Amino acid sequence: MRTPRFVAALAAAAAAFFALPLIGLVLEAPWSSVGSALLTRQIARAAALSAVASTAAVGIGLALAFPLAWVLARTRFPGRRWLRGLVVLPMVLPPVVAGVGLLTAFGRRGLLGGTLDAIGVSIPFTTAAVVIAATFVSTPFLVVTLEAGLASLDRRLEDAAATLGASDARVFRTVVLPGLRPSLAAGVALAWTRALGEFGATITFAGNLQGRTQTTPLAVYELLQTDAGAAIALSVALLAVCLVAVVAVRGGLFREPR
Amino acid sequence: MSAGLEARIRVVREGFTLEADFSAPFGVTALLGPNGAGKSTVVSALAGLAPLSGGRVVAGGRVWEDVSAGVRLAPRERGVGIAFQEPLLFPALSALDNVAYGPRARGVPRAEARRRAGSWLERLGAGHLASRRPAALSGGEAQRVAVARALSTEADVLLLDEPLSAQDVEARGASRRALADALAAFEGVALVVTHDPVEALTLAGRVAVLESGRVVQQGDADALRRRPASPWVAALAGVNLLRGRLEAAGAEVALVCEGLRLAVLPGAMAPGADAAAVVSPRAFTLSLDPPRSSARNVIAGAVASVDPGIDRVRVTLDTRPPLTAEITRESLAELGIVPGMRVHAAVKVTEIEVFPA
Numbered sequence: 029m030r031t032p033r034f035v036a037a038l039a040a041a042a043a044a045f046f047a048l049p050l051i052g053l054v055l056e057a058p059w060s061s062v063g064s065a066l067l068t069r070q071i072a073r074a075a076a077l078s079a080v081a082s083t084a085a086v087g088i089g090l091a092l093a094f095p096l097a098w099v100l101a102r103t104r105f106p107g108r109r110w111l112r113g114l115v116v117l118p119m120v121l122p123p124v125v126a127g128v129g130l131l132t133a134f135g136r137r138g139l140l141g142g143t144l145d146a147i148g149v150s151i152p153f154t155t156a157a158v159v160i161a162a163t164f165v166s167t168p169f170l171v172v173t174l175e176a177g178l179a180s181l182d183r184r185l186e187d188a189a190a191t192l193g194a195s196d197a198r199v200f201r202t203v204v205l206p207g208l209r210p211s212l213a214a215g216v217a218l219a220w221t222r223a224l225g226e227f228g229a230t231i232t233f234a235g236n237l238q239g240r241t242q243t244t245p246l247a248v249y250e251l252l253q254t255d256a257g258a259a260i261a262l263s264v265a266l267l268a269v270c271l272v273a274v275v276a277v278r279g280g281l282f283r284e285p286r
Numbered sequence: 287m288s289a290g291l292e293a294r295i296r297v298v299r300e301g302f303t304l305e306a307d308f309s310a311p312f313g314v315t316a317l318l319g320p321n322g323a324g325k326s327t328v329v330s331a332l333a334g335l336a337p338l339s340g341g342r343v344v345a346g347g348r349v350w351e352d353v354s355a356g357v358r359l360a361p362r363e364r365g366v367g368i369a370f371q372e373p374l375l376f377p378a379l380s381a382l383d384n385v386a387y388g389p390r391a392r393g394v395p396r397a398e399a400r401r402r403a404g405s406w407l408e409r410l411g412a413g414h415l416a417s418r419r420p421a422a423l424s425g426g427e428a429q430r431v432a433v434a435r436a437l438s439t440e441a442d443v444l445l446l447d448e449p450l451s452a453q454d455v456e457a458r459g460a461s462r463r464a465l466a467d468a469l470a471a472f473e474g475v476a477l478v479v480t481h482d483p484v485e486a487l488t489l490a491g492r493v494a495v496l497e498s499g500r501v502v503q504q505g506d507a508d509a510l511r512r513r514p515a516s517p518w519v520a521a522l523a524g525v526n527l528l529r530g531r532l533e534a535a536g537a538e539v540a541l542v543c544e545g546l547r548l549a550v551l552p553g554a555m556a557p558g559a560d561a562a563a564v565v566s567p568r569a570f571t572l573s574l575d576p577p578r579s580s581a582r583n584v585i586a587g588a589v590a591s592v593d594p595g596i597d598r599v600r601v602t603l604d605t606r607p608p609l610t611a612e613i614t615r616e617s618l619a620e621l622g623i624v625p626g627m628r629v630h631a632a633v634k635v636t637e638i639e640v641f642p643a
Contacts (some may be wrong), residue, residue, distance in 0.1 A: 187335050189373040190361040192439060193391040202387070206378035 085162035097174035127232025157234035177211025296340030303592035319496035324351035391637035459641035569637035570611035
């Protein structure tokens with residue numbers, strides 16, 4: 029079927045819809061004073077927290093996602109589809125719901141609250157809560173990309189390695205891991221940017237305390253009410269970081285579907 | 287000798303039953319069979335990648351698998367070097383590191399493993415490919431690297447599944463020669479799986495024939511020729527294989543093999559080289575008087591035997607080595623050929639396939 033002209037026109041309109049907010053950010057940013065707008069103590073602390081929390085979230089996420097992706101891709105058991113649904117759910121769940129859910133699980137009066145209290149741990153409204161919220165919303169991206177990567181591997185290569193005398197650990201290190209590199213890069217980029225942008229679950233579960241739980245998106249939200257120029261400048265900075273992360277793995281994300 | 291491979295393989299799958307019993311002593315054995323006979327299933331079973339439904343595999347006096355005794359060694363415990371039908375090279379590693387993989391996995395230090403890998407690549411005429419990634423190799427090159435990878439394990443048992451299938455027609459002779467040399471240097475049991483009788487007879491001293499999931503016959507080429515156990519074996523064993531030396535005769539080159547002298551097209555080979563020739567029995571035309579055809583090769587001999595087949599008859603001449611021709615029943619009746627009769631067999635130069643031996 030040929031491409032009708034009106035479809036091309038609608039596609040152009042859709043592209044404009046996505047482009048306009050980005051153009052708005054760039055045009056409205058206070059470029060003359062962008063340096064001083066961003067170089068505040070509040071923003072520096074928020075940026076540092078965001079960087080640390082997103083990176084920690086991806087690190088923890090990898091430890092959670094590898095076994096899950098492996099089980100989903102390589103084993104057959106009743107309820108496998110339910111497990112996949114459960115793991116992927118945070119991708120579509122309203123973040124604020126995730127935050128409330130985290131409170132009911134790990135909050136002081138939550139399911140594990142008593143246990144945690146007994147060992148002197150309180151999670152809500154701490155930096156740990158920021159990391160947990162970010163992990164909760166971003167790990168599904170790792171699971172999905174790693175599962176797809178595992179499913180696309182040629183398992184006969186692993187058989188070949190085994191016949192050559194390689195142990196399971198060596199097969200994983202020398203055959204599976206290199207084969208997963210593209211999906212791993214794509215997954216890490218997606219999960220890290222998702223964790224970086226996390227707002228709803230964080231503000232619900234961790235609050236908005238400067239220096240402790242105020243991440244960059246929360247700082248943007250707060251600044252918008254006091255110093256719109258700084259909020260826009262910070263937004264542009266976030267946009268730039270996300271752009272770099274995505275372009276860095278363009279092999280994985282922008283690749284033509286096959 | 288206990289160093290051989292003894293296999294009694296039962297694999298039952300939906301719509302297919304494999305019952306392959308064969309042995310492979312020290313040296314090279316070919317597992318020969320038409321496509322779909324179950325050859326690759328045998329490879330998977332011997333590798334330990336697919337469990338047996340029944341039977342027992344013993345190699346070098348060690349039990350690899352015994353269904354009734356509940357023994358089943360993992361692939362890595364078997365000490366077997368395998369080149370699968372597809373190369374299955376590790377895409378992230380260079381050709382050299384692919385070949386070094388087996389030794390590395392068995393604890394050989396990196397430098398030594400690479401040195402070994404390099405020498406196996408050289409032996410298979412693939413030394414110049416060492417630094418290439420698999421994606422930059424042609425099908426034939428990748429296959430040679432895969433064979434080198436199997437050989438470099440220096441395992442007790444070597445399994446090569448169609449090791450020459452991806453080689454170009456022009457390069458096939460040279461590849462076969464290189465592989466034959468490498469196999470001669472291999473100290474263990476080598477099993478070459480192939481559908482090509484020429485490959486089987488030129489690479490291996492012993493052949494096991496697999497047809498429809500069963501080993502119908504095993505033995506050396508002569509045994510197969512003398513008493514073929516099935517029409518397929520008869521057809522392949524009837525292939526005339528002549529080993530000899532190339533000699534220049536004026537403008538022509540001839541292959542001299544015992545008492546025979548055949549004009550051949552030697553390709554890139556020079557006079558003085560050891561060579562082998564394959565002639566299909568159907569390529570011969572028989573006549574009572576010397577023929578006046580354009581065929582350059584006319585061999586006279588007495589009929590040693592006449593073996594009727596389904597629609598064709600195999601006539602073997604008492605030449606040295608014996609030659610077998612296959613003619614129709616009508617020709618046989620027309621010529622009145624009976625054992626002891628003297629006949630002339632003509633064959634065109636272009637019908638003779640020559641390769642280094």
